[in-house]
Amino acid sequence: MRIAVPRPPSAALPSVALAVALASAAFAAPVAAETLDETLAAALAHSPAIEAAQARADAADAAVAQARAERNPSASVQGQIGYGRIDPRGFFGLQAENVTPRVAQVGAELPLFTGGRIGAAVAQAQAGRDMAAIGADAAALDLRLQVIAAYTQALAAQQQVASYGAMIDTLQEAVRHSQLMFKVGAATSTDIAQAEARLAEAEAGRAGAQGALNEAQARLSALAGRPIAPDTALPPPPVVPASADQAAMLASAGNPQVAQARKAADMASAGVRSAKAERMPTVGAYAEASSVRDQFFPGYAADSASVGLRGQWRFFTGGRVGAKVDKAEAESRAAAADARLAEQSVRIQAVQGFEAVQSARAMLAAAEKRAAATQEALRGTRLEVKSGAKPQLALLDATREALSAESARIVAQGQLLTAAYTLRSVTGMEQQ
Numbered sequence: 001m002r003i004a005v006p007r008p009p010s011a012a013l014p015s016v017a018l019a020v021a022l023a024s025a026a027f028a029a030p031v032a033a034e035t036l037d038e039t040l041a042a043a044l045a046h047s048p049a050i051e052a053a054q055a056r057a058d059a060a061d062a063a064v065a066q067a068r069a070e071r072n073p074s075a076s077v078q079g080q081i082g083y084g085r086i087d088p089r090g091f092f093g094l095q096a097e098n099v100t101p102r103v104a105q106v107g108a109e110l111p112l113f114t115g116g117r118i119g120a121a122v123a124q125a126q127a128g129r130d131m132a133a134i135g136a137d138a139a140a141l142d143l144r145l146q147v148i149a150a151y152t153q154a155l156a157a158q159q160q161v162a163s164y165g166a167m168i169d170t171l172q173e174a175v176r177h178s179q180l181m182f183k184v185g186a187a188t189s190t191d192i193a194q195a196e197a198r199l200a201e202a203e204a205g206r207a208g209a210q211g212a213l214n215e216a217q218a219r220l221s222a223l224a225g226r227p228i229a230p231d232t233a234l235p236p237p238p239v240v241p242a243s244a245d246q247a248a249m250l251a252s253a254g255n256p257q258v259a260q261a262r263k264a265a266d267m268a269s270a271g272v273r274s275a276k277a278e279r280m281p282t283v284g285a286y287a288e289a290s291s292v293r294d295q296f297f298p299g300y301a302a303d304s305a306s307v308g309l310r311g312q313w314r315f316f317t318g319g320r321v322g323a324k325v326d327k328a329e330a331e332s333r334a335a336a337a338d339a340r341l342a343e344q345s346v347r348i349q350a351v352q353g354f355e356a357v358q359s360a361r362a363m364l365a366a367a368e369k370r371a372a373a374t375q376e377a378l379r380g381t382r383l384e385v386k387s388g389a390k391p392q393l394a395l396l397d398a399t400r401e402a403l404s405a406e407s408a409r410i411v412a413q414g415q416l417l418t419a420a421y422t423l424r425s426v427t428g429m430e431q432q
Helices: 015-028 036-046 048-069 117-183 189-224 244-254 256-277 320-387 392-427
Strands: 074-081 084-086 097-099 102-113 282-293 301-312
Touching: 036 117, 036 189, 048 117, 117 189, 117 256, 117 392, 189 392, 244 256, 244 320, 244 392, 256 320, 320 392
Parallel strands: none
Antiparallel strands: 074 102, 084 097, 102 282, 282 301
16 A cells, blocks of 8 residues: 655745746846757756666666576575473373474575576566666656757747847837937828837837746756756757668667667566576575474474475476466567568658758758848848938838848757757667
């Protein structure tokens, strides 16, 4: 029966409230900027998922030690003492007497032959240990992806906030300029309204970017267990496979899901050996010694000691062992098929991930060209507006287009980083 242990009020804070509290703390006091690697290290050290996965791995290690210990000798001692009355009714001339019957026995056994039972149990435990270790690695990879996604979102939003801030400064100056020009009759009220509309649009964009930044920083703080301020720039994308074929090959060899599925197949195969071993006899060496007093009649005493071999063979089980073997063999076939299916699935994921990286690279290249072109157009438009060749509205549109292009570039850069790390996770490169 599981007993619920009440926690103090401070421990009952919901995770959402904790995230909000951490985010609030992040904005309440300046926090030194941290790189992606520093943030990942903090998250790995704080994560309850990693702690739980490691605990399961430790339990699996103990299961291997337990299975291996079945090969070792065992020793036991048992005893009994009581108080009673025995009446032999004159047999052997003995009369009724009060007695204190007591028995003490000590023994040791060493398994010599178990028909493969212990070896199969050890193999199963080792496969379980390997699966648990892979599970811990997989949990770390999943956490890394969560941190990277939040980190890139935070940096992209952070840069968008800065870009919108610069645009707002420009538009505020445009509004002021339009108002001055209106006073001297060189602009209309429409020019002022259009400038104010662009300014309001930029302020709304900055508010949205600030909200995305707050959300990403709250997620980072919750994952790391403390306030996190991302660095000022996104890191370059990591190395990824050079081709789709290479990505598929690496995924087949190093993907954690495939590795776990293969270990599960090994465990099921060991289960078949364990079931078949039930048909085999067992043989063990033993040594026993005992001391008996007042057990059968008053004054009875018997001491004994023996060593030898003890065997057992259940040569007929009414079909029980056969059914157990059939079940184990079916489970082994299913586990082997699951392993092949997992390999097939991750190969597809690897190819899709590689194509996603290629697409993200192309999108980033296009976004960079667009951003550069809009910046050049903005510089030209600013000069043309100053010379009177174009109206103020043209400058506002050029500024808005430049900001939109820069925001798209930042988003594309974050998408490339996320896609690259996702591909590395699928291919097992993050474990190297």
